[in-house]
Amino acid sequence: MRTDATHDPALQSWVASANGEGTDFPIQNLPFGRFRRAGTQEPWRIGVAIGDQVLDLRAARDEGRWSAEVAAALAPLAAGDLNTFMGAGSAPRRAVRAALSQALAQGSPQQQALASCLLPQSGIELTVPCAIGDYTDFYTGIHHATTVGRLFRPDNPLLPNYQWVPIGYHGRSSSIVASGHPVRRPLGQAKAADAPQPSFGASQRLDYEVELGFLIGPGNPLGQPIAIGEAEEHLFGVTLFNDWSARDIQPWEYQPLGPFLSKNFGSTISPWVVTMEALAPFRAPLQRPAGSAQPLPYLDSQATREQGAIAVRLEAWLQTAAMRAAGEAPVRLSSARADEAAFWTPAQLVAHHTSGGCNLQPGDLFGSGTLSGPAPDQAGSLLELTSGGKEAIRLPNGETRSFLADGDTLILRGACERAGARRIGFGECAGTVLPALA
Ligand code: CA
Numbered sequence: 219m220r221t222d223a224t225h226d227p228a229l230q231s232w233v234a235s236a237n238g239e240g241t242d243f244p245i246q247n248l249p250f251g252r253f254r255r256a257g258t259q260e261p262w263r264i265g266v267a268i269g270d271q272v273l274d275l276r277a278a279r280d281e282g283r284w285s286a287e288v289a290a291a292l293a294p295l296a297a298g299d300l301n302t303f304m305g306a307g308s309a310p311r312r313a314v315r316a317a318l319s320q321a322l323a324q325g326s327p328q329q330q331a332l333a334s335c336l337l338p339q340s341g342i343e344l345t346v347p348c349a350i351g352d353y354t355d356f357y358t359g360i361h362h363a364t365t366v367g368r369l370f371r372p373d374n375p376l377l378p379n380y381q382w383v384p385i386g387y388h389g390r391s392s393s394i395v396a397s398g399h400p401v402r403r404p405l406g407q408a409k410a411a412d413a414p415q416p417s418f419g420a421s422q423r424l425d426y427e428v429e430l431g432f433l434i435g436p437g438n439p440l441g442q443p444i445a446i447g448e449a450e451e452h453l454f455g456v457t458l459f460n461d462w463s464a465r466d467i468q469p470w471e472y473q474p475l476g477p478f479l480s481k482n483f484g485s486t487i488s489p490w491v492v493t494m495e496a497l498a499p500f501r502a503p504l505q506r507p508a509g510s511a512q513p514l515p516y517l518d519s520q521a522t523r524e525q526g527a528i529a530v531r532l533e534a535w536l537q538t539a540a541m542r543a544a545g546e547a548p549v550r551l552s553s554a555r556a557d558e559a560a561f562w563t564p565a566q567l568v569a570h571h572t573s574g575g576c577n578l579q580p581g582d583l584f585g586s587g588t589l590s591g592p593a594p595d596q597a598g599s600l601l602e603l604t605s606g607g608k609e610a611i612r613l614p615n616g617e618t619r620s621f622l623a624d625g626d627t628l629i630l631r632g633a634c635e636r637a638g639a640r641r642i643g644f645g646e647c648a649g650t651v652l653p654a655l656a
Contacts, residue, residue, distance in 0.1 A: 219450075219501045219525050224248075224319040227640040231322045232329045233336065235269030242490075242633065242643025243267040245322055248315055249455070249490035249645075250300060253342040262345055264295040264303075267490050267645070268322055270339050277335035278321075282328050288317040300348040300491075304435045304454045305580030308494070311435075311454075315495050344489035346396045347457070348433065348581040353394060354571060355429075355461060355481070355585035356386040360507065360561040362588040362598060369606040370469055381511040384562045384570045389461075390482035391583065396489045397647045401462050403624060403654040404483035408466035416470060420654030423465035423607060424622040427588040428534050428598030428630055430556055431459035431487055432564045433581065440577040446519045449565035452578065456497060456528065456564075458488035458630045458647035459585050465601050465621065487583070488630070488647035496642055500634035501525040502557040510561075516573055517566045526563030530556040530644075532589055532632045534598060538617055539625030548629055549613055552598060554591030559598075624653040 223229075224246065230237050231245040243249065249267050254260040265272035279289065279296040291310035294302035303310065321328040357363055360380070367375035379385065395401070403424055409416035435454035438444050444452055461481060468480035504526050512518065519526075532555070537548035562570075567584050590597040597603045600621050604610055610618040622628065630647035 219498050221498045222316070224315055224495070225499050225639065227638065229319070229640075230324045231268060232324050232326060233269045233271055233322060235271065236322070238269065241269050242645050243269055244640050244642060245319060246640040247492060247496050247642040248318055249492045249496065251344050251347050251490045252298070252300060253344050255337070256341055256343045261298055263298050264300050266318060267339065268336075271336040272339055272342055273318070273322070273332065274335045274337060278332055281331045281335055282321055283331070284317060288313050301581045304348060304433065305437065307436045308451060311493060312495060315493065344396055344398070346394060346487055347489055347491045350391045350394055350581050350583045351579050353389040353391040353485075353583045353585070354386050355389045355587065356384055356562070356567055357587040358384065358560040358562040358567070359587045359589045359598065361559060361592050362590040362602065365590065365597065365602045369601065380561070382514065384517070384567050386567070386571070387476040389485070389585065393482055394485045394487055394583070395649070397486055397645070397649070399486065399649060400652045401484035401486065401649045402652040404464050404467070404479065405654055406464055406467035406479050407470060409470045421464035421466055422621070424651060425463045425465050425600045426534065426622065426628045427461040427463055428532050428552070428554070428590075429459040429461055429588060430528070430530065430532070430586040430632075431457040432567065432584040432586065433457065433491055434568075434578045434584070435580060437579040437582070438572055438577055441575040443575060444568055444572040444578070446517060446522060446565060446569040449568035450494065452568050453494050453564055454580070455491040455493040456530075457491055458532070458632050458644050460486040460628065460630055460647055460649060461585055461588070462486070462649070463599070465607070484649070486647050486649040488645050490645045492642065492644055497528055497634065499639035500529045500636055502527040502529040504563050505558060506561060513566065517569055519565075522563045522565045526565050527557040527560060528564070529636065530632045530634050532556055532598065532630065535629040535631065536613070536619070537627045537629070538613065538623065540617060541613070541615060542627070544615070546615060548627070551603060551611070552596055554589060554596035554598060556586070556589045558591050559589035560586060622651050624651050626651045
């Protein structure tokens, strides 16, 4: 969790847009993404976001002057391979971060060479940031788990294992798409409480979930658990993540083995990975409701209790088709802090996931689970905001929503802000709902 010269809030870049107050990508951030020039079929390249530009790391490796250590670390990145870099761990990551920070800082002798390696972000398209081999979705948001549990099981909202086990299920990585890709309303099987039997058709209760995505760096061999004290070393970085959910398919299918088709028709990831180094100034204590059980020893450490959480403010925004047609900006549905929502830290998720010997690989993704704040208007899903669809929310243009309608665009945004540190952001995680197949 150490900070260094790359976090200095006074540091400015020769890329002028990186110095603006509102940018998500000041020189203190330097997130990685996979891009190509828009409208081309060029191979995907790895870049680093800086202001409203992207630094092409293949060109930068060739044009810049780097130490042997940094040049070696840049080699897989120049080849378009983020996973190999992720698997190499924190030492090359720190070396590249320090080198890029110096090279992009105001007054750097590298300015002239690297200026030719910049492309405007308005002229690129981005895909998922790495090859995601496996995806696990956790359930760390205790306020979400309690509220949703009450809707599904009024007499027994939070099951007794919640305080002891980081609850999760193995999800589906093939349907994870990058921000900007549409998501099609799924067909599926659902059963109304008063119906004699289920029916098959388009989901009528399509929802979103505000989550963080944790991308794994170095993996572990099958059969060798990762101890809690080593777990941070296996985290590469963090994204925004929308776990689109069909709330009518989910309650009918989820018992006893958990979510299946209600979750696997599409998930949206933000394309820029904010590294664990960039997040160092924003680590926070694990907060748990008074009287919660203490974690078992394999999930407990002083470091994870004191600094294991991440203080990110997460927001969900909605723009309906009618709003878009009228030129109206998206409206904010909720805002919550991840560190006030999560009952488990990312390190605890890594330690638990591997505790029985399961192997992780570079690029594996953990979803945090829906991160709802303690107040009702801080909820990270419509299921919660509308009390299970019973209390529709009214939008400024008079439209109402219990669940998402076709044409709705749902946008997640996230940012870290703290006195004494430069604000950094995550960019956008957006998707528009397409109608179900006929
Ligand atoms: Ca979820």
